[in-house]
Amino acid sequence: xxxxxxxxxxxxxxxxxxxxxxxxxxxxxxxxxxxxxxxxxxxxxxxxxxxxxxxxxxxxxxxxxxxxxxxxxxxxxxxxxxxxxxxxxxxxxxxxxxxxxxxxxxxxxxxxxxxxxxxxxxxxxxxxxxxxxxxxxxxxxxxxxxxxxxxxxxxxxxxxxxxxxxxxxxxxxxxxxxxxxxxxxxxxxxxxxxxxxxxxxxxxxxxxxxxxxxxxxxxxxxxxxxxxxxxxxxxxxxxxxxxxxxxxxxxxxxxxxx
Numbered sequence: 001x002x003x004x005x006x007x008x009x010x011x012x013x014x015x016x017x018x019x020x021x022x023x024x025x026x027x028x029x030x031x032x033x034x035x036x037x038x039x040x041x042x043x044x045x046x047x048x049x050x051x052x053x054x055x056x057x058x059x060x061x062x063x064x065x066x067x068x069x070x071x072x073x074x075x076x077x078x079x080x081x082x083x084x085x086x087x088x089x090x091x092x093x094x095x096x097x098x099x100x101x102x103x104x105x106x107x108x109x110x111x112x113x114x115x116x117x118x119x120x121x122x123x124x125x126x127x128x129x130x131x132x133x134x135x136x137x138x139x140x141x142x143x144x145x146x147x148x149x150x151x152x153x154x155x156x157x158x159x160x161x162x163x164x165x166x167x168x169x170x171x172x173x174x175x176x177x178x179x180x181x182x183x184x185x186x187x188x189x190x191x192x193x194x195x196x197x198x199x200x201x202x203x204x205x206x207x208x209x210x211x212x213x214x215x216x217x218x219x220x221x222x223x224x225x226x227x228x229x230x231x232x233x234x235x236x237x238x239x240x241x242x243x244x245x246x247x248x249x250x251x252x253x254x255x256x257x258x
Contacts (some may be wrong), residue, residue: 032211033204036202040203047199048192055191061183064140065148067155068174069094071133082200089132094171095126098137111149123147124154134174144179151177 033040071091097103104117113120125138137154141147155173165172 029208029211033207036203036207040200040207043203044200046198047202048196050199051191051195054190055186055188059186060142062140062185063141063147063180064138064184065151065177066139066175067137067146067151067177068160069135069137069155070172070174071135081156091128091135093163093166094135094158095128097162098124098126098154100161101156103154103161106161107150107153108185110157111153113150120150123150137170137177139177140184142179144183148177148179 039152044071048067071094099121101117107113108115115123122140123141125136125140127136128134129136137151137158139147139151139154141150155176159170159173163232
């Protein structure tokens with residue numbers, strides 16, 4: 001094999017051609033993945049086990065409760081376009097009320113809670129569904145009862161604060177918060193499925209990288225495939241030679257016995 005042919009074998013074995021473009025045999029990659037199927041499944045199960053351990057044992061269950069407040073002026077006898085626009089503006093204004101320290105301090109005092117303002121703000125989420133004058137006061141806590149109590153207390157305190165400081169009618173409580181029966185997090189089944197998929201993907205990525213970086217010529221078929229040259233002979237390894245010798249000796253002994 002001359003130097004040029006050896007260079008071609010080396011380039012092809014490394015997955016490159018003379019023009020520098022990468023060549024990937026997708027069928028070979030597929031067969032390699034099939035060979036590693038047991039490892040991929042094992043990695044997927046390991047990922048699922050890790051995520052299950054976190055979801056069922058390590059993660060703290062969190063509960064959500066929502067109180068709904070309706071923004072509407074009680075003095076309006078009929079609803080017109082101007083009322084709707086004003087109500088929409090008030091809804092945006094009222095959302096800011098829940099971020100004031102006065103409201104938060106009153107909630108902490110009324111419920112005798114051991115939180116600071118930042119912790120309480122992290123537990124609270126105020127949302128306004130599109131094209132409505134409804135405020136959803138959602139509180140997340142480790143305790144379902146505490147989440148419901150804080151959401152309802154926020155609504156009650158905010159109503160009084162709005163009436164006293166903004167010189168307007170009190171918004172109505174559309175729906176009180178109730179303690180949740182089931183936690184919103186962790187999502188145990190989802191996390192287990194996610195762990196299974198991620199574990200499999202990680203192992204597939206590892207096998208793919210190993211396949212792409214494997215630049216060894218292993219068989220005579222590789223030489224014929226990559227260098228387009230026939231092989232004159234195949235030299236077996238020591239293990240193959242010993243096994244072949246044992247097989248020949250066994251055959252000769254059987255012939256002598258006959």
